[in-house]
Amino acid sequence: MCRRLLWTGLSAVISFSFARANPVVLTFLNEFSADPEHQWVELCARPLTIGDTWLTGWRITTSCSECTLDCLLPDGGMVVIDSQGLANHEVGSGTFRLNPEEDVITLHTPGWDEGVGYPRTPTDIGAAPCPPLHGSSSFWNHCPYMEQCFNWYMDSTPTPGAENDDYSTIAGHVLVDYLPDNSQLYVYASGPYGNRCVGETCLTTSYTVPGLGAGPYQLSATMIWPHGSWNGERPDLVEVGYSQVLTGVVIDLRTIGVTEKGPKPQASSLKPHATVVRGVLWLEPASSIKHQATSRLLDAAGRKVLDLHPGANDVSRLAPGVYFVSERSATSGKRSAVAVRKVVVTR
Numbered sequence: 001m002c003r004r005l006l007w008t009g010l011s012a013v014i015s016f017s018f019a020r021a022n023p024v025v026l027t028f029l030n031e032f033s034a035d036p037e038h039q040w041v042e043l044c045a046r047p048l049t050i051g052d053t054w055l056t057g058w059r060i061t062t063s064c065s066e067c068t069l070d071c072l073l074p075d076g077g078m079v080v081i082d083s084q085g086l087a088n089h090e091v092g093s094g095t096f097r098l099n100p101e102e103d104v105i106t107l108h109t110p111g112w113d114e115g116v117g118y119p120r121t122p123t124d125i126g127a128a129p130c131p132p133l134h135g136s137s138s139f140w141n142h143c144p145y146m147e148q149c150f151n152w153y154m155d156s157t158p159t160p161g162a163e164n165d166d167y168s169t170i171a172g173h174v175l176v177d178y179l180p181d182n183s184q185l186y187v188y189a190s191g192p193y194g195n196r197c198v199g200e201t202c203l204t205t206s207y208t209v210p211g212l213g214a215g216p217y218q219l220s221a222t223m224i225w226p227h228g229s230w231n232g233e234r235p236d237l238v239e240v241g242y243s244q245v246l247t248g249v250v251i252d253l254r255t256i257g258v259t260e261k262g263p264k265p266q267a268s269s270l271k272p273h274a275t276v277v278r279g280v281l282w283l284e285p286a287s288s289i290k291h292q293a294t295s296r297l298l299d300a301a302g303r304k305v306l307d308l309h310p311g312a313n314d315v316s317r318l319a320p321g322v323y324f325v326s327e328r329s330a331t332s333g334k335r336s337a338v339a340v341r342k343v344v345v346t347r
Helices: 002-019 084-087
Strands: 029-034 040-046 059-061 068-070 078-082 092-093 103-108 113-118 136-142 148-155 170-176 186-190 195-203 206-212 214-227 228-233 238-240 243-252 258-261 270-278 281-285 293-298 305-308 309-312 323-327 337-346
Touching: 002 337, 029 103, 029 113, 029 243, 078 084, 078 243, 084 258, 103 323, 136 206, 136 323, 170 186, 170 214, 170 238, 186 206, 206 214, 270 281
Parallel strands: 170 243, 270 337
Antiparallel strands: 029 040, 029 136, 040 078, 059 068, 059 103, 068 092, 103 113, 136 148, 148 195, 170 206, 186 195, 186 214, 195 206, 214 228, 214 238, 228 258, 281 309, 293 305, 293 323, 323 337
8 A cells, every 4th residue: 555655646746747847857767887797777766856666566678688676765865776686686576787888778667668778979868878897877867946957977986876976067157248137047068978968047157067978068158037038159169077177167148149139138127026926926906007018927038928917817837937027017108118027936
């Protein structure tokens, strides 16, 4: 009964996430080694906290093995599957073996299958580099406030049952003419050994992009504010070494072919105050000629997601995150004025 309840709870989390367009992706494969002396795969439930989960009946297949699991994945913890544990019936039954040169690991759960193959480039959620001899391939899975980041990278110091390490990092700052209120800055690194890694900041131009493998990267930056965005990229590739923290890397949005969408922000028209709402967003009813107004709800990229009206507005179907209420009012004979305020939609 307990095992059934635990799996039902996990299914509910996953179903709720996708039904409500939650951008968080739940994945379990976290690290593996193809070393002929000791081959293993590590499972870890990230980035959601889902409680203890029984893996009874789950299967793992490779090109040369198959096993059926019967073990507990503790909340916030990890479980390592290898042939020794299977032979002793500590984690299930069957065998776990890998082709050291090329293989695909597939985890079969009651609800879906997920897998990772190697060697693959560019690396991504299901594509890993070939693990080095006596090393491993490790998964970077990070979920900052707005965007989840994935990457598989080579790790010469395996950490079965512990947190992954030895990823590379690029850090620095972005040059801009000015920093608008309510702005968000995203820096993306794209290369053969890291294709979906991003650093994001709020109200600062410093950035850090972690979770990378060693290799060359194209860096691009996007600054988003309620009325539009600017973006550009660094003209040359940035080379980062194994397990290196490369600092002082500059991206210049002032001189690189900048794409500007929308008018430049006026600081006086932006309000940094943020309102947290759950399910219903309330707008004060019009009280004067001021509200010959149009109100819209914008996402972090400045795209309209909802037309708003005075009173209660249903936002329960929106993904949790940062949005902006844009109110444009006009009075007779005067130019329109735009007021923007930040709201955070939660559940």
